[in-house]
Amino acid sequence: xxxxxxxxxxxxxxxxxxxxxxxxxxxxxxxxxxxxxxxxxxxxxxxxxxxxxxxxxxxxxxxxxxxxxxxxxxxxxxxxxxxxxxxxxxxxxxxxxxxxxxxxxxxxxxxxxx
Amino acid sequence: xxxxxxxxxxxxxxxxxxxxxxxxxxxxxxxxxxxxxxxxxxxxxxxxxxxxxxxxxxxxxxxxxxxxxxxxxxxxxxxxxxxxxxxxxxxxxxxxxxxxxxxxxxxxx
Numbered sequence: 720x721x722x723x724x725x726x727x728x729x730x731x732x733x734x735x736x737x738x739x740x741x742x743x744x745x746x747x748x749x750x751x752x753x754x755x756x757x758x759x760x761x762x763x764x765x766x767x768x769x770x771x772x773x774x775x776x777x778x779x780x781x782x783x784x785x786x787x788x789x790x791x792x793x794x795x796x797x798x799x800x801x802x803x804x805x806x807x808x809x810x811x812x813x814x815x816x817x818x819x820x821x822x823x824x825x826x827x828x829x830x831x832x833x
Numbered sequence: 834x835x836x837x838x839x840x841x842x843x844x845x846x847x848x849x850x851x852x853x854x855x856x857x858x859x860x861x862x863x864x865x866x867x868x869x870x871x872x873x874x875x876x877x878x879x880x881x882x883x884x885x886x887x888x889x890x891x892x893x894x895x896x897x898x899x900x901x902x903x904x905x906x907x908x909x910x911x912x913x914x915x916x917x918x919x920x921x922x923x924x925x926x927x928x929x930x931x932x933x934x935x936x937x938x939x940x941x942x
Contacts, residue, residue, distance in 0.1 A: 723876070752929065761920060761932030762877065775929060810876050818927040820867060824876025 721745065723825035725811050731831045737799040740828045744792070744813030750774075751788055752822065753796050754810040762810055768794065769817055798830075806832045836860065836923045842937040845915075851908040853936050855921030858902045864925045866897060868906045870917040871935070877920065880906065911940045 724743040732738050744751050749770050754762035765784065767775040770791035779786065783802070788794040798805055808827040814820065838856040845851040857866065867882040881888055881895045883904075888895045894907040908915055920935040 754932075759934075761934055762930075764929050764931070767929050812876065820865070820882070820924060820927075820930060821879045822869075822877070822930060824878070826875055 723811055723813055723823050725809075725825035725828055727828055728826070729829050729831075731833065732801055733833050734803055735800040737797065738801055738830060739795055739797045740809050740811075740830075742794045742796070742811030742825060744794070744811070745823055747815070748813035748823070749791070749816045750814045750819070751794050752812040752814075753786055753794070754812065754824075756808045756810055756827070758807070765796070774817065801830075801832045803832050806830055836864075836931075837921045837933055839919075839921050839933065839936045841934065842939070844939050844941055845908075845911045847913060847940055847942050848910055851906075851911040851915065851938060851940070853906040853908075853919050853921075853938065854903065855906070856903045857921070857923045860901050860923050861925070862901075864923050866895065866904050867922040867924060867930065868893070868895065869920045869922065869930075869932075870915075871920070872914075872917045877932070880919075911938075913940050913942060916940045 726741050751768040753765045756762040765779045766786045768788040771788050786796045808829050810827040812822040812824040814822045868880040869877040871877045883895045897904045918935040918937050920932050
């Protein structure tokens with residue numbers, strides 16, 4: 720079974736630049752999550768989608784972060800403009816449905832903001 | 834905020850059982866205990882979960898105390914590939930996972 724695909728694997732940008740991350744969840748999974756993991760900490764939820772609708776984006780810094788899941792499959796997370804403190808690993812996860820907390824995670828995108 | 838307390842690090846000899854404790858003294862009756870692990874440079878991986886009864890699968894066993902205020906994840910025969918950060922998470926229903934800092938398990942040859 721194919722897992723959660725994320726790209727790119729690594730990204731280096733300068734502060735104030737824009738960046739986008741892409742995620743393809745496991746086929747048939749209705750729920751998709753984006754997490755941010757700063758070095759030395761556990762992952763922190765940014766946004767949760769159910770199909771193409773947002774369930775929870777309370778911790779998403781909406782002044783600079785945006786995410787979409789058009790057609791309820793792939794998802795894109797964007798940062799514009801990036802700050803130094805955005806340096807982190809961005810993890811995408813999917814699950815069969817809400818309430819199924821067995822999440823499958825991708826390997827993440829490691830972002831370095833210089 | 835995470836509702837659990839875990840030791841920051843533990844060591845275990847290869848081939849021995851690894852017992853990872855988790856305190857969740859404020860757990861409510863309908864909250865589940867989930868365990869995930871994160872191997873270096875990978876995303877977290879689901880291990881096991883339970884409500885009241887002890888659970889076992891091909892990866893590990895989960896022992897939950899009768900008062901449900903603490904639990905232990907048991908890896909019966911730890912290998913070097915089990916070196917990872919282990920997260921104990923308490924959640925209700927369809928609320929998203931909230932990760933703490935977890936326990937860094939080092940399996941030593």
